[in-house]
Amino acid sequence: xxxxxxxxxxxxxxxxxxxxxxxxxxxxxxxxxxxxxxxxxxxxxxxxxxxxxxxxxxxxxxxxxxxxxxxxxxxxxxxxxxxxxxxxxxxxxxxxxxxxxxxxxxxxxxxxxxxxxxxxxxxxxxxxxxxxxxxxxxxxxxxxxxxxxxxxxxxxxxxxxxxxxxxxxxxxxxxxxxxxxxxxxxxxxxxxxxxxxxxxxxxx
Numbered sequence: 001x002x003x004x005x006x007x008x009x010x011x012x013x014x015x016x017x018x019x020x021x022x023x024x025x026x027x028x029x030x031x032x033x034x035x036x037x038x039x040x041x042x043x044x045x046x047x048x049x050x051x052x053x054x055x056x057x058x059x060x061x062x063x064x065x066x067x068x069x070x071x072x073x074x075x076x077x078x079x080x081x082x083x084x085x086x087x088x089x090x091x092x093x094x095x096x097x098x099x100x101x102x103x104x105x106x107x108x109x110x111x112x113x114x115x116x117x118x119x120x121x122x123x124x125x126x127x128x129x130x131x132x133x134x135x136x137x138x139x140x141x142x143x144x145x146x147x148x149x150x151x152x153x154x155x156x157x158x159x160x161x162x163x164x165x166x167x168x169x170x171x172x173x174x175x176x177x178x179x180x181x182x183x184x185x186x187x188x189x190x191x192x193x194x195x196x197x198x199x200x201x202x203x204x
Contacts, residue, residue, distance in 0.1 A: 006038050013037050017064065020095050024062045028088060033061050035129070035155070039195045040068035043127060043153065046200075047072035050151055052124035057081040058112045058138050059130030059155075063092030063105075069127065070104045079105050080119045082112040083130070113137060122147035129155035132170040136177050139201075143186065146203045152187075158197025 017037070025031040035043070047055060047069045053076065057066050060083035070079045083089050089109055096102035108115045112130060116138070126142045128135065135154065142152055157163070157178055162171040181189040181201060189201045 003036075003038070007036070010038050010041050013040065013068075016095065016099055017067065020062060020064055020067070020091075023091060024064070027091070028062065035065045035068075036195060039155075039198070040064055042194060042198070044068045044072045046151065046153060047125055050125050052151075053077040054120075054122065054124050055079040056116075056119055056123045056126040056142065056145070058116070058126070058128045058142070059083060060089060060092050060107060061085075061129075062088050063095050065127060065129065066092065066105055066107075067095060067099055067102070069125075070099070070101050073101065073104050077104055080108060081105060082108050082110070082115050082119075084109065084111055113141075116141050116145075119145065121145035122150070124150050126150070126152045127155070128152065132156065132159070132173055135173055136180070139177060139181075143203060148203055150203050152199075152201040152203075154199040154201070156196045157191055157199040158193065160196060163197075 024034050043065055053074060055069055057079060060066055060081040066079060066081045073079060089107060093107055096105045113134060123145045124147060128138050157174055159171050159174045163175040166172045166175040178191060181199060187201045187203055189199055192198045
């Protein structure tokens with residue numbers, strides 16, 4: 001499969017990420033929520049390319065994407081990651097404690113619609129991968145805090161192809177946001193077919 005080929009020909013991740021993936025598969029009910037190695041590498045590359053120092057993630061899960069992005073942060077850089085699930089957040093914090101760059105991560109537990117208000121700006125780079133019903137709200141809240149030229153990456157924006165004929169509520173929300181971003185004069189966006197679809201947005 002092309003996904004396997006892509007993984008095989010991307011820079012390998014170290015053992016900490018493999019261990020986290022195995023534990024996530026073993027102890028969580030929805031391990032597919034974790035980003036894959038290629039998408040993780042892609043997020044790391046975006047942080048490196050943008051020179052981001054202040055990163056925001058909405059949706060921690062077990063911490064794979066946060067660790068990937070934090071590994072690209074320079075000295076003094078910080079990543080705030082928001083989530084409300086205490087069980088998966090405990091796993092994430094355990095692995096943050098094992099990583100040599102884990103001290104750059106600031107996990108914040110609670111409803112992201114509220115906790116985002118505590119994150120200091122301006123934000124250089126943001127990754128949104130949480131409850132789809134609130135995606136539009138997250139987009140607007142992040143955009144307020146994003147510096148000009150800053151980047152937002154929104155995950156699952158193809159939603160397994162359901163955006164082509166949106167019937168359930170999540171599909172409708174994502175499709176509506178895709179349409180909104182494509183016409184939003186405040187930003188420039190491109191929808192990529194990486195994994196389940198990543199919308200990259202640059203603030204004008």
